[in-house]
Amino acid sequence: MKGVNDVRVREVYVRWTGIVLLAMIMMFLHKEPEDSYVSKYFVSFTFTTIFWNGAFMLFMLFRRKYPQIRQTPRRLLMTILSLIAFLTIGEPLLCLLFQFKGWEQLMDPTEAFGHVPLNFLCAMVIGSVYENVYFFEQWKKSIQLNEALKNQQIRTQFEVLQNQMSPHFLFNSLNTLTVLIAEDGKIAVEFTEKLSEVYRYILQNKDKELVTLKDELEFARNYIFLLKIRYPENLHAVFNVEDKYLDLSIAPLTIQILVENAIKHNRISKNHPLNIEVFVDRSRSVVVKNNLQKKNVIEKSTKTGLVNIRERYAYFGHKNIDVITTDHNFLVSVPLLQVKSETQKVMAPSV
Template identity: 55%
Template sequence: MNVLISTIFTAVLWNGAMAIIFTLRDWMPEVSQTSKRLLVTYLFVTLFMIICPNLIRLGLGISTWTEIIQFKTIFSHSEINMVVAFMVSSIYEGAYFFGKWKESFALAEKFRNQQIRTQFEVLQNQMSPHFLFNSLNTLTTLIAEDQKTAIDFTQTLSEVYRYILQNKEKELVKLSEELSFSKSYVYLLQMRYPENLNVRFSIEATHEERYIAPLTLQMLIENAIKHNVISKTDPLQIDIYVEKDKVLVVKNNLQLKNTLEKSTKTGLANIRKRYEYLGQRQIDVITSQKNYMVAVPLIEMLTELEFAKELAYEGTDH
């Protein structure tokens, strides 16, 4: 009989404590809430350990209601119950925190690997023989025809490379910097497509202090050129603007090529992965019969970026 009663007590108390721990974990799942969650868990488990044994004794007929409501009976074995509550809460919270730390560490490591791949792939795209051949071929033509324009082209080309080298390791840059770089990049492209490519920037200065992942615009512009026909009869129009004060939109008219140029398959997938790391932000892609649009979120540096890194910070330093 004593064995049965002990089994009932153990099963009810253990499963009840687990239910409390997992419920509070669902309510407060973040690593930043660990201290608060641990305190609340300890409090509730302690109360449960004090109240529940009395209710079990009442239910099994071991004690009467009159005995149960006495102060001495209610808090009998309270010291043991508090120690058990502390141990159970600490063990399970420790395991949960360690699991979250591993997740945050894996996420940070994944992003670092992605950044390394991004650096290599972006440089590979820009430094490829195809790109250099087109740039140098254009420069050679300009030197023969218009030396002043050739000098401007050379300076702009150097600015493009400088921006790539300076910002390839950064997570975010100001939109104003990205726009300045993108305009230089477009200038080079328009030397190749003087009448067939039109890129229109319509962005108010108030938005330029926000942040964006570096080379995002370059990748989206390159993506539009790579996948669409550009000719006198079918000029490519790219519009870049801010919508609803929250997202940067790159929109182009849709005139897909029958065959695509060789690609390293970065572009949009690369941008998606970087923005997932920078706060779980979604990249929206909208395709209609006439247009192709990509909407990229603008980031407030002091709020969204810090929040996105909070898990990694907690897991590394705490």
């Protein structure tokens, strides 16, 4: 917090020092009617203060609206257009104000529009300094974030593999398979195939940042098939996803993690069946929804849950992982991503 305050104080100091100095320069660049230097500087300082601070507020406004590096072209375009409008309108209005106050000898309103190009040039020079500093800071933060998230990705891969290939998971699967072989050989064969597909998917995609929704859904169906053998009448899963969304991308194992969390934190019994629904909402986000029936004792977690998903999506600049809890349901909404093949840039698909 202290560091943030120091930066703000330094920015204010630099800004007002710049205003004082620029006002002196502009006093000589603008050909105003002859008068005392004090009067000229008063006019120049007033204009410089208003235009500099106005431009600064525009920079901050569009910086908040388009904060990411990939949004730089849009941020610059909107800032430039706003500056042109601000200076074109502001210069004549200030001249009229001076004239209204009886200071017409200090300012000739007919020259107001002639000042706009020079004022705009000064604003662009100042703005380029602000933008370069901001861009460098964002670039530095991006490098630091990428390094941190690479480390997190490594931990994620280990934790997911550790969780999915743990002796507990494997023991349950093999135990279920043993029972199936004795009772239903056909289902046992299908169970073995699905189990191998689950492990194959994990091993093939553990190093990938993104997979298609189509592949992730197929994996999730295989995973849920294994679970439904253990809970034949007590676990119900429904997938409602239109084909038009299947080519969009998602971080691998996202749906599986959310399904696993639902299994881990909720009771599953004949009297309390667990219902899981996977669908894509209007904002093109995958939603995993389950009815809420919390266990009294929660199983030990390896922390491959919501925090993990949030951190992985922060890598792509998307932090809007929505979690909604109602009296009866628990929902997690994860945005689908779109990869531009020519640049390999990741972005949220247009709605």
